[in-house]
Amino acid sequence: MGIYEELKARGLIAQVTDEERIRDLVNNGKATFYIGFDPTADSLHVGHFMALCLMKRLQEAGNKPIALIGGGTAMIGDPSGRTDMRQMMTPETIQHNCDCFKKQMSRFIDFSDGKALMVNNADWLMDLNYIEVLREVGAHFSVNRMLTAECYKQRMEKGLSFLEFNYMIMQAYDFYELFQKYGCNLEFGGDDQWSNMLAGTELIRRKLGKDASAMTITLLLNSEGKKMGKTQSGAVWLDPEKTSPFDFYQYWRNVADADVLKCIRMLTFLPLEEIDKMDSWEGAQLNTAKEILAYELTKLVHGEEEAVKAQEAARALFSKGAAADMPTAELTADDMTDGEIDIMTMLVKAGLVPSKSEARRAVQQGGVAVDGEKVTDIHAAFKAEDMSGEGLVLKKGKKNFRKVLMK
Secondary structure, eight states: OOHHHHHHHTTOEEEESOHHHHHHHHHTTOOEEEEEEOOOSSSOBHHHHHHHHHHHHHHHTTOEEEEEEOTTGGGTOOOTTOSSOOOOOOHHHHHHHHHHHHHHHTTTSOOGGGSSEEEETHHHHTTOOHHHHHHHTGGGOOHHHHTTSHHHHHHHTTOOOHHHHTHHHHHHHHHHHHHHHHOOOEEEEEGGGHHHHHHHHHHHHHHHSOOOEEEEEOOOBOTTSOBSSEETTEEOBSSTTTSOHHHHHHHHHTOOHHHHHHHHHHHOOSOHHHHHHHTTOOTHHHHHHHHHHHHHHHHHHHOHHHHHHHHHHHHHHHHHSOOTTSOEEEEOGGGOBTTEEEHHHHHHHTTSOSSHHHHHHHHHTTOEEETTEEOOOTTOEEEGGGGSTTOEEEEETTTEEEEEEEO
C-alpha cells in the first residue's frame, strides 16, 4: 500500500484535482507540497493537528513539506467559515506567533538539512506593487466565479469587505510563488479551502502554462457535524502552557463513542490492520479505544513521558478521585473577597468554564463538586485556608478536574 492509498484508507482525502498525478507524486516521493498556517495566535491548536500529521506522514514517505506561515495573508484575514472580520495584528505580534509555530511544528516535521522548509509569505506579499498585481494577477480572476466560492457566499449577507475579497488572490499568488521558487507542485489544505486552492492551480496554468495539483483533507468533524477541537473554555491548544498535557489527554479521552474509531484512524500512526480489528469494538471496549487515542495523540504532541503521566493521572482520578499530576489553578489574595471566593468565581478562575453564567448553570444542574461533595448552592463560598496545603479538588461534569491552591 502506497502512502496515497493509506491516506485514502484512513479517510483523510476529500477532493483532488487529478488523482493519478497526485498518487504518482506522493507514492514516489516526488511531491514538494505546502500547507498554509495563518499565525493568528501564539500556538497551534487541534484544528491544525491533522495538517501536521499529514505533513509527517508524507515526509516519512520521502516527500518534502513546506510550512507556509501566512505573515502577509494574516494582515488581511481569511473569510472562510467566519461571520465577521478578523482583528488586525501588528507585524511584531505576527512574527512572535511565527516563531512559536516553528517550535511546535518541529515535533512533527524534520526541518534539518533542507528536508522541510518554513517560509513566510510576508517575504513576497509585503513588497508587491498594487498596480502590478492588478495587471499581472487580477487579470486572471473572474469576479463572477469568485463570488460562487463557498467562503464568499457565506459572508455576502453580513457584508464582505474588499480587503477580505482579496484573500483568494493572495493565496493563489502564494502557490504561484512557491511553484517558481521551490518547485512546489502540490498544495494541501482543509476542505473549506478548495476554491482558494483551485485558484492557485489556475493561476500557475495561466501564467506559466504548467500543471500544479491540489488536494483537500477531510475536516475533523464530530458525529454532530461540528468542528472538533473546541471546549466550553475555548480551543484545545498544542502549547502546554495554554492547554496542559492532562487536559489535552482528557479532551481525547472524552470524545463520543461514535467518533473515537474515526479519530484513531485519521490522527494516530497506529497500523491500519490494528485499527481495523477495533471496528467491532463496543461497550467497555470503546473506553479502551478512547484511552489508546488519548495516549497516542498526547505522546505525539507532548512526548511519551507527559502522555504516561496524563494517563496515570486520569486513571487515578477515576479510581481515587485525586492525583499528583492533576492540573492546578493557583489563586491569589486578589481573587478573594473578605478572605473568601464563591463557587462561580472559582470555576471561572480555575478555567473550567468561560463565564459566570456557565458556572451558574453547571452548579444549578448538579454538575459541580468540591472534594467529592456536590455543590448546588450558587452562593457557596470557600475560605483561603481551605485551599492551603493540598488544596481543594474542584470537579465540573464527570471528567473535568482542577486542584485549587492558594499562591
